[in-house]
Amino acid sequence: MSAGDKGLLVVVSGPSGAGKGTICKRLLETKDGLVASISVTTRKPREGEVDGKNYFFVSREEFMDMVERDGFIEYAEVYGNYYGTPRKFVEENIGKGKDVLLEIDIQGALQVKEKYREGVFVFILPPSMEELKQRITKRGTEDEKEILRRFEAAYREINYVSRYNYFVINDEVERATEKLRSIIIAEKCRVDRFKMKLIGE
């Protein structure tokens, strides 16, 4: 008796500035059997970026062809470039028993949820709004208007936590990473998930 034959799709999301990137990076370093989902993009590679590692770089035509063949579990246009999560990469890894970690913005996560209800949806929260403001400000790459815009967006976005299965407050990276790791281990022990598997097969 084991529900661990197939891997899990773990979707980590949250407002900009909550620190989800740092937590995901740390988790990938320390959790066995976990792979990061690699996005497909029409954006040009930046210096040092490797095809098949940072992204799968494709032309706009190839991207649209994948969209038509339902090749993405979510995709979006950002500043004129397309980004998508390839279905094949996710399903192949899950089929092999690997867990796939998908770090994504909230709109993307909600798209994924429509197609993968069996995914595990985790919302990363900043310890407080003041802290969030500081984190957004500290990046130092945006002007004041951009900072304010992002802060307001983050504030609105926090309400989406109710659509997720889990929330993790990022008060300290190691602690938050430990929580995310525990969520993955615990999900594999859920009786509901095991029942779903019995019905599904």
Add this chain to the structure above:
Amino acid sequence: MSAGDKGLLVVVSGPSGAGKGTICKRLLETKDGLVASISVTTRKPREGEVDGKNYFFVSREEFMDMVERDGFIEYAEVYGNYYGTPRKFVEENIGKGKDVLLEIDIQGALQVKEKYREGVFVFILPPSMEELKQRITKRGTEDEKEILRRFEAAYREINYVSRYNYFVINDEVERATEKLRSIIIAEKCRVDRFKMKLIGE
């Protein structure tokens, strides 16, 4: 924002011989903020047993008085002695933010579930029925008829897993303990539990 103010009631159960006692002992040694529930009993103390540590030892009259005052979240008679889980101990610790670990047989766990739906119910499974048989046999304290009876009971009891939230296969003590620890950590990150708290207060 925190759902961690109140502690959790963690109910660990499963068939005889699955090894739940060993896992609970190991978890109590390694998990902060976790206390074992102490049962009330009418049985006489055995040598070395300390009142308020191993059990709360009471008279039959005191026990029945507690039953009348709804002082137990479950109780049962076993071989002429009464055993019960005192509500006060559980609620006081949970109220202080401590998690309470209750190791109990399946009938007891189902009684608790009727009163504490917000509890976390974990079913410990032996790695296989053959292994279970060996564990029951190895105890060496029962005669053959008793062994067979317990094995048959354990086999029937395994079906109760569907009434629980989680299952943990006890293939290896450290691994099983890690799973149980992860379940407790993950439960505190559940959005549903946080919502429940908002409605409850």
